Amino acid sequence: MKIGLMGFEFNSANKGCEALVYSFLNIIKDYLEINTEIYNFSGTQLGEVPSYFSNFVFINVEPKLKDLSFNYIKKLSKCDLIFDVTMGDSFSDIYSESFYQGLIRHKRIAELVCKKYVLLPQTYGPFYSINSEKIAKKVFDKAYRIYCRDEISKKMLQNKFGITNSILTSDMAFVLPYDKNSYKFSNKEKIGINVSGLLYRGGFHTENQFGLSLVYSELIDKIIVNLSLKYEIHLIPHVIDLTEQPYDDDFKICRILHEKYPNTILAPAFKTPIQAKSYISNMDIFIGSRMHSTIASFSSGVVTIPISYSRKFEGLFGSLDYPYVINAKLENTDSAYALVMRYIENRADLSESQKKSMQLIEDKNKVFKDSILSILKEI
CATH class of the missing domain: 3.40.50.11720 (3-Deoxy-D-manno-octulosonic-acid transferase, N-terminal domain)
Known part of the structure; x- marks a missing residue:
């Protein structure tokens, strides 16, 4: 064959x-x-x-x-x-x-x-x-x-x-294999944040190409500043292009944010999606803007808060009866931040909903x- x-x-x-x-x-x-x-x-x-x-x-x-x-x-x-x-x-x-x-x-x-x-x-x-x-x-x-x-x-x-x-x-990608024990972490409560370089700089071609109703960079900075007071924050790239002038990349933005907020932890430049999922699986909570980063966290049992820029998010998670998606084309910066905080506070509800979705x-x-x-x- x-x-x-x-x-x-x-x-x-x-x-x-x-x-x-x-x-x-x-x-x-x-x-x-x-x-x-x-x-x-x-x-x-x-x-x-x-x-x-x-x-x-x-x-x-x-x-x-x-x-x-x-x-x-x-x-x-x-x-x-x-x-x-x-x-x-x-x-x-x-x-x-x-x-x-x-x-x-x-x-x-x-x-x-x-x-x-x-x-x-x-x-x-x-x-x-x-x-x-x-x-x-x-x-x-x-x-x-x-x-x-x-x-x-x-x-x-x-x-x-x-x-x-x-x-x-x-x-x-929900069935992508992973090895949770391939990375070693502290015992602190960990929040992983997948920062999309694409959204952080406004899109591929134009400023605010995807018509967001919030300022993505401001939202991410606000989340990092406030959550790092209580949690160990991991900045996790899911698109990784180490060339000088990448077309699309998360790693450089994550590194810049890590330098700006040195109390954060910068995740590695993963070579494979299995490595990325293995790392993500060790988080307690995950906030992601790349859809497949949220699929990695969701399917490894991590409480997941997707930030959506495309209806593919609502389509996928809606099909799973999982309503905890933050729509960056409907929310403003403050309301999106408030939702993130509310979902973290109510993480038990998200966890229970995820278990039903996984079935x-x-x-x-x-x-x-x-x-x-x-x-x-x-x-």
Whole structure:
């Protein structure tokens, strides 16, 4: 069997994107033959992944559509299955229409030449242009199977695109493995804060690109100043790019804040999402702005307070009946801070709600795993 992976970032600054690779391969590894060929069509290097999954043979394919040898298309046509996750949240024109158009082009070709093309659990939309919707429908109509990670996406597929057979699961990163004992900590009560460098500087391209109604930098500073009076504060990056001029990075902002507030602890520059989750799992409370950082804390039993800049947060946690998400597009700085303090004070309620949510996750992940294995058995 030959399996192609699209929209997975094997070696990425974004540990959330990497988490999807590790999680999906962890789900299917026991059901595939040794030396199964895994084709990576993401355009990233393989990174640390092969060392965790030595039973697979990994083949890196540069996604160059203009390659005169047609090597990319030939490799696509070899695959029995293409599994596409679109980085979890990028099946949308929210980040830019040109970026979206590039992703769609690869999906369309994969559907044409591969035997079966499967859209793995992800967020679909929002779509801000009619043209984005039209080309999305072409992809949906050709997909062999479509999984959603939230109810908002499932309802949109049905109401806007007439897709009635999509399967609701949850984010695959909830099953990412971790080792809590791989880090040593003090006995103090610990609050981990994932500071998003993206939000701290206003977005990828423009000031306040995501239309926040609060001042994110002021909120983070206020949280650190006040919580550090009582708790041990850990500043935890989840997007880590150590180059001089990173496109997207949390680590440098965390380091600047650590220098500004030296009573905080700066978490390491993690190499893998497993390392990041292992560190996060030792927190007592976690406040996060990168969605996959909050998935790491949530699924390791840490009381979790997500700060949302996109409906993917509300979609995912709403599907889990977890209402303790702070919407940075609705709250102002003071009201968001007040919610953080209230949720910390009422952490027992959050913990109880998380336990119920995790049961939902287990049920949904069983549905997903059984469904994926049924596809593999068809080949």
